[in-house]
Amino acid sequence: MYRILTPTILLITSLTTNISCNVLRDVEQEIREDIFDIYRGVAIKTKEITGNNVTKDQMKLRMFRNRPEPTKLVLNDTDLHLLRNTKGRLVFITHGWTDSSDSDWMLNLKEAFLTKYPDDVVILVDWREPAGKLYYISSINVYDIGNFLAETIEKLLDEHDIKPSQLLLIGHSLGGQTMGFVGKRLQKSGRKLPRIVALDPAGPLFDIRPADKRLNPSDADVVEVIHSDAGTFGFKDSCGTIDFYPNGGNMQPGCYRVDISSLPGVKEPVLCDHRRSYHYFIEAVPHPKDYLVAVECSEWNVLRKTCDLNNTVALGDLTTTKTGEFYFNTNRNFPFNINHLGQPRGFIDAVESVGRGVKNEADEVSKKIKNGVSKLSSGVKNLFH
Numbered sequence: 001m002y003r004i005l006t007p008t009i010l011l012i013t014s015l016t017t018n019i020s021c022n023v024l025r026d027v028e029q030e031i032r033e034d035i036f037d038i039y040r041g042v043a044i045k046t047k048e049i050t051g052n053n054v055t056k057d058q059m060k061l062r063m064f065r066n067r068p069e070p071t072k073l074v075l076n077d078t079d080l081h082l083l084r085n086t087k088g089r090l091v092f093i094t095h096g097w098t099d100s101s102d103s104d105w106m107l108n109l110k111e112a113f114l115t116k117y118p119d120d121v122v123i124l125v126d127w128r129e130p131a132g133k134l135y136y137i138s139s140i141n142v143y144d145i146g147n148f149l150a151e152t153i154e155k156l157l158d159e160h161d162i163k164p165s166q167l168l169l170i171g172h173s174l175g176g177q178t179m180g181f182v183g184k185r186l187q188k189s190g191r192k193l194p195r196i197v198a199l200d201p202a203g204p205l206f207d208i209r210p211a212d213k214r215l216n217p218s219d220a221d222v223v224e225v226i227h228s229d230a231g232t233f234g235f236k237d238s239c240g241t242i243d244f245y246p247n248g249g250n251m252q253p254g255c256y257r258v259d260i261s262s263l264p265g266v267k268e269p270v271l272c273d274h275r276r277s278y279h280y281f282i283e284a285v286p287h288p289k290d291y292l293v294a295v296e297c298s299e300w301n302v303l304r305k306t307c308d309l310n311n312t313v314a315l316g317d318l319t320t321t322k323t324g325e326f327y328f329n330t331n332r333n334f335p336f337n338i339n340h341l342g343q344p345r346g347f348i349d350a351v352e353s354v355g356r357g358v359k360n361e362a363d364e365v366s367k368k369i370k371n372g373v374s375k376l377s378s379g380v381k382n383l384f385h
């Protein structure tokens with residue numbers, strides 16, 4: 001749609017939007033430090049990979065497919081031959097901290113794939129127990145889970161005629177980091193994954209690690225990253241071959257509308273931005289073209305956006321080999337796709353919304369969050385349970 005527009009460079013100032021955003025970002029930073037930084041010292045001292053006892057049976061693979069007949073089973077090593085004649089892809093999807101494959105988002109994403117791509121097989125990777133530890137421990141456990149999943153994939157490639165081109169790995173939060181470790185491990189035996197999709201890959205404790213100990217652009221031929229809570233729960237900087245920053249990457253419209261002052265209701269508003277990454281992706285999968293279209297921007301800061309309207313990619317295009325940083329705006333609620341006729345509409349919406357009172361809302365919510373932060377410090381262990 002952008003191609004019909006004549007200007008190739010778009011500059012839009014949105015200073016007012018960013019003032020209100022910065023209020024919330026400061027508060028988010030406080031929450032982040034309360035939740036994660038108390039463990040930071042421990043995590044740095046912990047020898048990575050050692051000192052934990054994750055076993056392979058703590059990783060469960062739940063397989064779903066429509067053909068040759070609808071099948072749903074827990075996949076053991078002895079069942080891998082069932083995948084031998086898969087015509088489509090093997091889509092591995094995994095979750096993050098304190099999450100499991102029972103989550104609606106994983107089941108919805110599975111359905112999105114099987115409906116749009118009926119020849120695909122979806123395998124939900126469940127590691128709920130190692131993912132349910134204190135954050136710094138779970139953040140170390142991703143090494144083991146990544147290695148276990150890589151071993152299974154090696155068996156599929158070596159013994160069951162699966163081709164590397166059939167593999168697609170998708171993970172949210174710590175799961176995004178996990179899939180990076182699968183890619184690293186496979187490269188040790190000379191194979192490279194074609195594509196990883198990391199949905200707001202975890203930032204805390206990974207942001208202080210060197211690139212080879214976290215998700216990085218060399219983990220697969222294409223590493224797609226959707227940053228929806230960049231710098232808070234998600235990884236802030238570009239860490240893929242292509243990085244999407246919906247709504248700028250940290251402040252998702254429609255989040256922060258739940259009353260945070262009554263814990264444990266704090267869970268939803270705090271994680272709302274982080275979770276939007278999978279909501280956007282689930283909505284994108286059925287529409288590989290002309291939907292949730294992102295535009296490449298070389299600059300996106302307080303004062304200006306410098307975007308190349310001729311360089312776009314749809315979020316659901318799982319064939320793209322484009323590289324760079326891409327941005328798109330969304331609606332506040334489902335459906336998140338904005339009518340892109342006249343592409344600048346998304347940007348105009350963002351500016352207009354300030355006039356509609358977003359600033360007031362932001363101030364009110366930030367006040368409530370600040371009240372919540374003091375409660376968080378005392379109850380952090382129970383926060384996500």
Ligand SMILES: [Ca+2]
Binds near residue numbers: 028252273
């Ligand atoms: Ca955020």
